[in-house]
Amino acid sequence: MGPLRINDGESLRCRLVRYLEELTDEEFKKFKLYLEDSSPREGFLRVPRGQIKKADNTDVAELMVRHYGECEAWDVALMIWEKMGLRELWEQFILNICLYFFIFHLTDIGNRRTYRNRIIEKFQLMRDRNSCPGEYENLHHRFTQLLLLQEYRYREQKEHELLASGREHAEIMENQGQLIEVAALFDPYEKTGVHPQIVVLQGAAGIGKTTLARKVMLDWAEGNLYQDKFHYVFYLSCREMNHLREKKTKFADLITNDWPSLEDPMTEILSQPEKLLFVIDGLDELKFSCDEHSFDLCKHWNQRQPVPILLSSLLRKTMLPESSLLITTRLTALGKCDFLFENPRHVEILGFSEEDRWKYFCNFFGDEDKAQQAFSLIVNNETLFTMCFVPLMCWIICTCLKQQMRRKKDLKQSSKTTTTLYMCYLSSLVTPGGRSCPVQHHRGLCRMAAEGIWEGKILFDEDDLRRHGLEASDVSAFLDMHIFQRDTDSENCYSFIHLSFQEFFAAMFYALEEEKEINLLEKCRDSATSFVALTVHFLFGFLNADNRKRLEEIFRCKISQEIKIDLLQWIQAGIEQQHRDSSLRNDLLEIFSHLYETQNEEFVTSAIAHFSEISLNIYSNTPHVSSMHHPVPWASVFHLPPQGIECQSHVGEMVLIVNLKS
Numbered sequence: 001m002g003p004l005r006i007n008d009g010e011s012l013r014c015r016l017v018r019y020l021e022e023l024t025d026e027e028f029k030k031f032k033l034y035l036e037d038s039s040p041r042e043g044f045l046r047v048p049r050g051q052i053k054k055a056d057n058t059d060v061a062e063l064m065v066r067h068y069g070e071c072e073a074w075d076v077a078l079m080i081w082e083k084m085g086l087r088e089l090w091e092q093f094i095l096n097i098c099l100y101f102f103i104f105h106l107t108d109i110g111n112r113r114t115y116r117n118r119i120i121e122k123f124q125l126m127r128d129r130n131s132c133p134g135e136y137e138n139l140h141h142r143f144t145q146l147l148l149l150q151e152y153r154y155r156e157q158k159e160h161e162l163l164a165s166g167r168e169h170a171e172i173m174e175n176q177g178q179l180i181e182v183a184a185l186f187d188p189y190e191k192t193g194v195h196p197q198i199v200v201l202q203g204a205a206g207i208g209k210t211t212l213a214r215k216v217m218l219d220w221a222e223g224n225l226y227q228d229k230f231h232y233v234f235y236l237s238c239r240e241m242n243h244l245r246e247k248k249t250k251f252a253d254l255i256t257n258d259w260p261s262l263e264d265p266m267t268e269i270l271s272q273p274e275k276l277l278f279v280i281d282g283l284d285e286l287k288f289s290c291d292e293h294s295f296d297l298c299k300h301w302n303q304r305q306p307v308p309i310l311l312s313s314l315l316r317k318t319m320l321p322e323s324s325l326l327i328t329t330r331l332t333a334l335g336k337c338d339f340l341f342e343n344p345r346h347v348e349i350l351g352f353s354e355e356d357r358w359k360y361f362c363n364f365f366g367d368e369d370k371a372q373q374a375f376s377l378i379v380n381n382e383t384l385f386t387m388c389f390v391p392l393m394c395w396i397i398c399t400c401l402k403q404q405m406r407r408k409k410d411l412k413q414s415s416k417t418t419t420t421l422y423m424c425y426l427s428s429l430v431t432p433g434g435r436s437c438p439v440q441h442h443r444g445l446c447r448m449a450a451e452g453i454w455e456g457k458i459l460f461d462e463d464d465l466r467r468h469g470l471e472a473s474d475v476s477a478f479l480d481m482h483i484f485q486r487d488t489d490s491e492n493c494y495s496f497i498h499l500s501f502q503e504f505f506a507a508m509f510y511a512l513e514e515e516k517e518i519n520l521l522e523k524c525r526d527s528a529t530s531f532v533a534l535t536v537h538f539l540f541g542f543l544n545a546d547n548r549k550r551l552e553e554i555f556r557c558k559i560s561q562e563i564k565i566d567l568l569q570w571i572q573a574g575i576e577q578q579h580r581d582s583s584l585r586n587d588l589l590e591i592f593s594h595l596y597e598t599q600n601e602e603f604v605t606s607a608i609a610h611f612s613e614i615s616l617n618i619y620s621n622t623p624h625v626s627s628m629h630h631p632v633p634w635a636s637v638f639h640l641p642p643q644g645i646e647c648q649s650h651v652g653e654m655v656l657i658v659n660l661k662s
């Protein structure tokens, strides 16, 4: 389909030229004067006076169409002719324009419908990270609502700190901003009434940025989102842009990937930029910089330019400045891109609320009984349940449990502790007869993970790899296993699929026979470095004989027995310290959850041998646990009869007196 035409095949732009040619020199001069003085409607740029002065008939038509788009250009011409008293021309125009709008309307409806159908086709299915070719899930069936927090002030905060603060959603909300719905992302600010043109959705790895961006596309295409605001919504994946970075092209061509009949309708579509939304997914993943091209930026979408310049021009708003942008990015990369955006609305994705975690399980299993079976196991494990605020973690946990259900394995056993669940997931990634990683590579990966934990580092470059005896080609087995991923921020950068996996491998580093590092435990005592807590937690998990055996099988490594003595001394000292000082009671809970993680009766007995009674404040520490079936799941490790636990409720707290000698 070509530019919009009326029956005789003449485009509107050419027709405008022809009408202008019918004016006498005097009338044309007058027309230009009126054009110079005309004030365009909101959203349209004024045609620069300097350019009008020098323009002939064709130039004037061209300028008008470029600045206003074809429809608005006709409108302006009509208004001027009316003011000039050129009644005959005006009447001819009206006749033409009615015909034009009728055809335009029909064509536009047709174009949009075709485009929407294409988008629905493309976005209605989602692929899980471990899916086989051709295996898809329906996005609507799986999608679970995410908590979005508006105007969260960007803190120079590392992802591990965010993970640690996962259970403090309510607190963040109170202190930092308010929740917002996807439908309201482009609503005006309450205080100023100004409509944000750029919305930045930020969040940690695996929190659901891409999934949400794709859901926005699908909902718009199905007519359920932003219908009045945006006539067209285009999706630009930064990962795909990376592949095109050497390419020189027009912006119009770049976005017509999703357009079956390409190019032609673009002129009309892009001439109404205020009705366009561009979803730019994964800005942190761009491998080229957007701040290098400030002098070469282009102004028009029809200019042929390298892809990095086109994208920079869109982001910096030199091209299609009236369009809206919805950008997703990891928190770690945000500082680097801040300069790009003028007054964006910052929204942080907080992940799943506690209620939505249950909904996710229902969506994942598609069967309430199975969902209930799985959820009741997770809800009793505080560490796992807290982790479930990250959708990726929910997916990992549900995937494991589903596999166990399929194999008719004991679900309770595989979800009993955080470590068992991770073991279960890792064993599922190692396919029989598949690639395994050489022992020295595994050791290098573990050492790098541990170093990262100390230094608060989650992205590793090739220098980091080399320092730990790894070449880029050595990590391909970990990439294949989906525990390590090629990143994101800059070329040749890597990260673990989730921080908790880095913590798991860091724990393995401390547990390996040849590696000794007692510092970890000392650091864990220091509350300022509580982010190592999960690493220590896994370390306790490795004390379990089954876990240790599986770990040694998967990675063909040897787990040290000596770590057991260090852990025992550490935990006894911890209990003693907190026994002496009742203000530290809350920390005891953490110690006991470590003990529970071992599922090792002999170890637990030794750890508590010197104590006859322990008081724990369970309520103020874990509010959600109080409503669950078993308030202290780890208590089962003591094999205590019910009379062994006495419960005392006080205002705002619930204290359990555990009588260990009963």
Ligand SMILES: Nc1ncnc2c1ncn2[C@@H]1O[C@H](COP(=O)(O)OP(=O)(O)OP(=O)(O)O)[C@@H](O)[C@H]1O
Pocket (backbone or CB within 6 Å): 127, 128, 129, 142, 143, 144, 145, 146, 203, 204, 205, 206, 207, 208, 209, 210, 211, 212, 282, 330, 360, 391, 392, 393, 395
């Ligand atoms: N809202 C959601 N509903 C259901 N599942 C979700 C949702 N969000 C994410 N997931 C699940 O979590 C996985 C990871 O999500 P996604 O890839 O969107 O995260 P991300 O924030 O873009 O991660 P990264 O920063 O690593 O690119 C998805 O593959 C999907 O299985």
